[in-house]
Amino acid sequence: MLEINDLHAGIGDKQILKGISLRVNAGEVHAVMGPNGSGKSTLAQVLAGHPSYQVTKGTVTYNGEDLLSLDAEVRAQNGIFLAFQYPVEIPGVSNAYFLRSAFNEIRKARGQEEVDPLEFLDLVDEKLKLVDMDQAMLSRSVNHGFSGGEKKRNEIFQMAVLSPQLAILDETDSGLDIDALRIVAEGVNKLRTKENATIVVTHYQRLLNYIVPDFVHVLAGGRIVKSGGKELALELEAKGYDWIQTAGAAA
């Protein structure tokens, strides 16, 4: 589904990613872990198409297509979803209007008919339950005045409605208490199928107790310094990142 090859990227003169290679197949969950400043979030943003980052070298292929040549909205229309670390507040636009616009833009791009507001309400009703939110949130402005937990749940709610093929969760666990974490993780798990894939970007292991990855990759200094199974996350939790960075430098 996704093939990242020797990816170099940065902002302005600052190189952040220095040669990432990663392959993600349908049905898999990959965790990307690493200390602050290792480039985890940059990788997530580059995959979603944030215009501030420049790719200087390498390729990313998504379903056989050159992903890097596509604008962010086209990537989303093709099934990529980024759950933001810091979801953006948009006062003046209701969640319902925002999400229906997104839903319909994606349908239009795929040659499907748009849905009207009433159909849309029916459709999102069960998705709301998935993240334990009620209909009242639909008429509130996008993320405006939301608590940290509500914002993250809203990200997963959007993901549920847009049902992407490749979801990238950027530090979705940060700022969540344990109950909210469980709700968010259960939501993600229920959305897992054999056809889609998830990349979980996180600093801490605790999210991975709930969303169990098939592969764990450790990022340090803009490179993947170690890959392994889910047990690698536990090892990191026990030993900290210093161990891996030393190992990476030695390698």
Added chain:
Amino acid sequence: MTPGEAYREDFSRQTVSPDWLASLRGKGLAWFEALGFPTMKNEDWHFTSVSAIAERAFRAATQGERRPATIKLADLDRFTFGETSWHRLVFVDGIFSEDLSLYAGLAKGAKVSNLARAIASGVGRPERQLGKIAAFEQHAFTALNTAFIGDGAFIELPADAVVREPIHLMFVSTGRADTVTHPRNLIVAARHSRATVVESYVSLGDAPYLTNAVTEIHLGEGARIDHYKIQRESESAFHVGTAQARQARNSQFNSFLFAVGGALARTNIYTTLEGDSATCTLDGLYLANGTQHLDQQTSIEHVAPNCPSHEVYKGILGGRSHGVFNGKVYVHPEAQKTDGKQSNNNLLLSKTARVDTKPQLEIFADDVKCTHGATIGRLDDNAMFYLNSRGVGREKARMLLTYAFAADVLERIELEPLKRKLEEMVLARFADKTAG
């Protein structure tokens, strides 16, 4: 013929009766000629040059053989707000059109008519209030309007009269090149009366013309007037309009300005809080694109104590347009316990759009609470990326974010059908790519 000669000639062709009108018009012309068109040295016109108006010889749109064009009701459909129950007074090229108007079943005793008829018949004696509020000794355009007082709406609300349905005053320019109209409206709201007045300026043509309008509003004790001005002239037109109110104790004046039309347009909304505990809200939204120049000036004069005044103005500027906001709040020494809040926020959609904002607070009382703030910003890149990452393309995202910027000021409109229509207009306004 110079512009000055043109005005003078059209002035001299007006009828000379009744005496009070001839005298009032004469004062108007005298003050206009004494003041002259404002220059940018005048601090009220610091960011707006009216030379395009001053150098053009506009002729009276309707006078002698120049009759208003014939138009059909269907031509006006797109300018209504879809509400058939509203009262409607239509003026075509400055002249009242009985055929296009509809204003039956008003509240008991409430009188709605047109000024020309009231002047001719003497009914309602408009001379008692006309020219008493709008300061023609200070404002050249108001003086010019006064020199040509002829027609407009005359709304009289007796004590306790409540007009439930909005009264829509529609000023239609058929777009004859180089013509001018001077609509003059008078609203007299006696004690505890109440009405909603929508004043809209629309155009059926594309040629350059000038609208120079003045509305005077008297609010008696406890009276409430909700006043909406919808300025959607043609984009080749010139528009200068003043709405000026005077408020007695406990009265409430709510004004909303929606300005979207005109090559060069200036709207003044002025009120004087003369009675204890009178309140006003002055809100507005201006949307300029292309090479439009839209200037808004408000003035709130706190004369009496205990008066709250709230003001929210927002501007969205695209293309090479230029927006201006000047909000004056003047608190007299006696106006203790004044509670004044003013804000002006602007969104620039292009690198070449420009806005000048000038909040002006002058406070001479010591026990007051007054705040003001002004901002100028651009669309938020993070919000743009957020929308893009959800599959919404740049154009649509820009529209949505632009609309979102305007949403809170539109939310302050109580008149639902009007609010919905304005929301649509905001969405449509920057739908094309030229704004970027």
